[in-house]
Amino acid sequence: xxxxxxxxxxxxxxxxxxxxxxxxxxxxxxxxxxxxxxxxxxxxxxxxxxxxxxxxxxxxxxxxxxxxxxxxxxxxxxxxxxxxxxxxxxxxxxxxxxxxxxxxxxxxxxxxxxxxxxxxxxxxxxxxxxxxxxxxxxxxxxxxxxxxxxxxxxxxxxxxxxxxxxxxxxxxxxxxxxxxxxxxxxxxxxxxxxxxxxxxxxxxxxxxxxxxxxxxxxxxxxxxxxxxxxxxxxxxxxxxxxxxxxxxxxxxxxxxxxxxxxxxxxxxxxxxxxxxxxxxxxxxxxxxxxxxxxxxxxxxxxxxxxxxxxxxxxxxxxxxxxxxxxxxxxxxxxxxxxxxxxxxxxxxxxxxxxxxxxxxxxxxxxxxxxxxxxxxxxxxxxxxxxxxxxxxxxxxxxxxxxxxxxxxxxxxxxxxxxxxxxxxxxxxxxxxxxxxxxxxxxxxxxxxxxxxxxxxxxxxxxxxxxxxxxxxxxxxxxxxxxxxxxxxxxxxxxxxxxxxxxxxxxxxxxxxxxxxxxxxxxxxxxxxxxxxxxxxxxxxxxxxxxxxxxxxxxxxxxxxxxxxxxxxxxxxxxxxxxxxxxxxxxxxxxxxxxxxxxxxxxxxxxxxxxxxxxxxxxxxxxxxxxxxxxxxxxxxxxxxxxxxxxxxxxxxxxxxxxxxxxxxxxxxxxxxxxxxxxxxxx
Numbered sequence: 001x002x003x004x005x006x007x008x009x010x011x012x013x014x015x016x017x018x019x020x021x022x023x024x025x026x027x028x029x030x031x032x033x034x035x036x037x038x039x040x041x042x043x044x045x046x047x048x049x050x051x052x053x054x055x056x057x058x059x060x061x062x063x064x065x066x067x068x069x070x071x072x073x074x075x076x077x078x079x080x081x082x083x084x085x086x087x088x089x090x091x092x093x094x095x096x097x098x099x100x101x102x103x104x105x106x107x108x109x110x111x112x113x114x115x116x117x118x119x120x121x122x123x124x125x126x127x128x129x130x131x132x133x134x135x136x137x138x139x140x141x142x143x144x145x146x147x148x149x150x151x152x153x154x155x156x157x158x159x160x161x162x163x164x165x166x167x168x169x170x171x172x173x174x175x176x177x178x179x180x181x182x183x184x185x186x187x188x189x190x191x192x193x194x195x196x197x198x199x200x201x202x203x204x205x206x207x208x209x210x211x212x213x214x215x216x217x218x219x220x221x222x223x224x225x226x227x228x229x230x231x232x233x234x235x236x237x238x239x240x241x242x243x244x245x246x247x248x249x250x251x252x253x254x255x256x257x258x259x260x261x262x263x264x265x266x267x268x269x270x271x272x273x274x275x276x277x278x279x280x281x282x283x284x285x286x287x288x289x290x291x292x293x294x295x296x297x298x299x300x301x302x303x304x305x306x307x308x309x310x311x312x313x314x315x316x317x318x319x320x321x322x323x324x325x326x327x328x329x330x331x332x333x334x335x336x337x338x339x340x341x342x343x344x345x346x347x348x349x350x351x352x353x354x355x356x357x358x359x360x361x362x363x364x365x366x367x368x369x370x371x372x373x374x375x376x377x378x379x380x381x382x383x384x385x386x387x388x389x390x391x392x393x394x395x396x397x398x399x400x401x402x403x404x405x406x407x408x409x410x411x412x413x414x415x416x417x418x419x420x421x422x423x424x425x426x427x428x429x430x431x432x433x434x435x436x437x438x439x440x441x442x443x444x445x446x447x448x449x450x451x452x453x454x455x456x457x458x459x460x461x462x463x464x465x466x467x468x469x470x471x472x473x474x475x476x477x478x479x480x481x482x483x484x485x486x487x488x489x490x491x492x493x494x495x496x497x498x499x500x501x502x503x504x505x506x507x508x509x510x511x512x513x514x515x516x517x518x519x520x521x522x523x524x525x526x527x528x529x530x531x532x533x534x535x536x537x538x539x540x541x542x543x544x545x546x547x548x549x550x551x552x553x554x555x556x557x558x559x560x561x562x563x564x565x566x567x568x569x570x571x572x573x574x575x576x577x578x579x580x581x582x583x584x585x586x587x588x589x590x591x592x593x594x595x596x597x598x599x600x601x602x603x604x605x606x607x608x609x610x611x612x613x614x615x616x617x618x619x620x621x622x623x624x625x626x627x628x629x630x631x632x633x634x635x636x637x638x639x640x641x642x643x644x645x646x647x648x649x650x651x652x653x654x655x656x657x658x659x660x661x662x663x664x665x666x667x668x669x670x671x672x673x674x675x676x677x678x679x680x681x682x
Contacts, residue, residue, distance in 0.1 A: 080126055318664075
């Protein structure tokens with residue numbers, strides 16, 4: 001422990017007090033011998049930050065505290081000795097009424113420092129920290145009873161046991177502090193080891209539930225749920241009643257404050273927070289959402305309807321089973337007068353795909369709807385058009401490509417939050433529309449020409465053309481043009497190969513195409529030239545030699561070699577070695593190649609089935625899972641054990657994706673379709 005003062009006030013110290021600090025005491029600390037968590041913030045910088053803040057006194061602001069936060073280096077996972085030395089001074093400044101403009105921020109620093117010390121590896125916490133904290137406990141607890149409500153509220157996380165918080169509960173009168181104090185009691189009870197602490201907290205929240213104001217009763221449910229998760233289920237009726245009462249809405253913004261958040265929570269914020277209480281009871285979560293939407297429709301409560309739809313979306317993105325309840329609600333809300341409600345309803349129907357077919361006429365009527373939803377991307381009409389494409393309705397096709405291009409016009413990117421509703425990527429809309437390629441290709445080709453090489457969507461359109469395969473053949477001239485640019489040439493090669501015989505005239509251009517000077521690129525060009533009618537033997541020699549001699553990852557050679565089938569038999573042993581000893585992604589590709597060469601389902605099938613088990617056990621390696629499924633479908637056999645595994649995955653009520661936006665639905669559909677393909681094998 002350093003030679004720092006032990007109290008928050010330094011009575012008897014030499015010299016002048018400034019904002020509660022004896023400056024001589026600050027200078028007496030041997031800062032030069034202390035260690036800091038970050039070299040760019042040496043111990044001397046901590047001394048200067050404290051001194052500067054103390055000298056500012058009543059004129060200090062939140063911004064003046066930022067150098068202290070830098071010196072504490074809270075994100076490093078360490079508590080260095082310089083922080084131990086600074087602790088008494090921070091407590092003194094936080095408790096000094098003269099530091100009016102900085103006190104709340106200083107309390108937040110103390111809370112953050114305590115959390116950092118609790119979460120850090122014990123070996124990375126300075127040996128004197130805990131003793132220093134105990135020495136400062138009187139000053140820290142005094143903050144809980146400070147005359148300023150904002151200070152008391154920010155100090156609530158420093159109440160380190162139920163007893164301290166209960167004492168404050170019986171003394172506290174300010175509603176903006178009582179509510180977060182009640183929440184803090186629930187959190188403390190959840191951490192308490194003594195049954196008595198839980199019992200005393202339960203008595204408090206039970207009394208609030210019986211006699212508290214509507215908003216405090218909702219807070220009581222949150223507090224109770226912290227140590228008894230079933231409390232929210234038991235009090236579902238209460239939660240729906242209060243949250244759906246328009247007259248109560250203003251009371252949330254008047255009282256629902258929490259530490260470290262400057263503004264009060266709105267009723268809609270609390271709806272979202274409350275929905276998280278039901279994470280372990282999805283049936284109740286769905287009932288909560290459906291009942292709130294119903295109440296909002298009856299009372300015309302637009303803000304509640306938006307908030308409830310947002311929570312319904314968050315449920316749907318992880319649990320397929322909720323679709324049946326949300327589908328008719330979204331369909332009915334397409335006619336809502338509020339832009340934000342219609343927007344959310346259209347997006348929800350879009351992600352549900354073909355299940356939204358009964359609402360195709362209503363969606364068509366919204367194609368020109370300009371309604372927007374705040375910061376969410378796109379218009380109601382954009383999402384209605386996308387929904388129609390997912391249904392397979394041809395009324396979405398006119399101007400579809402142009403509308404997809406619109407967000408990129410004049411720029412190379414878009415801005416959105418991944419977890420929020422937003423417009424799909426171009427390829428996610430167009431690739432499933434191969435049956436309509438003839439109608440869509442003129443616009444795609446025009447944009448490829450108008451956009452010019454290097455345009456925002458060049459790569460995305462090439463991905464679409466590759467997926468459309470022979471149907472994309474009319475775009476051959478535009479794709480050949482891109483062979484001269486190394487940024488796009490390899491994707492252009494893929495698109496040409498996918499076009500099949502119709503693109504054979506491009507074989508000379510493919511052989512001359514511009515690629516980055518990397519061996520794998522030249523292997524791919526040789527493979528593509530063969531696929532377009534060129535020299536098979538020359539391509540096989542080049543790729544086969546690479547399989548035998550190349551060090552490091554063998555992604556290109558292994559994947560390409562499989563197309564040669566039995567002609568690559570001389571490389572079977574090398575492929576088998578890669579399958580047995582390579583990394584996971586490489587083993588998958590080698591397994592398919594080995595089967596292609598030998599025609600034998602084993603051992604490739606057994607290797608592929610290994611990649612099914614992690615997902616069945618709750619894992620999220622969905623990319624490997626889907627690759628394995630597609631490979632097994634090609635091989636044509638599957639073991640009884642793998643069938644049972646796949647049935648269990650298919651019947652699970654979880655979205656088979658790590659995405660949490662519209663892509664979750666697309667990936668989930670792809671995986672479930674692939675599961676069905678494998679289960680249909682003889």
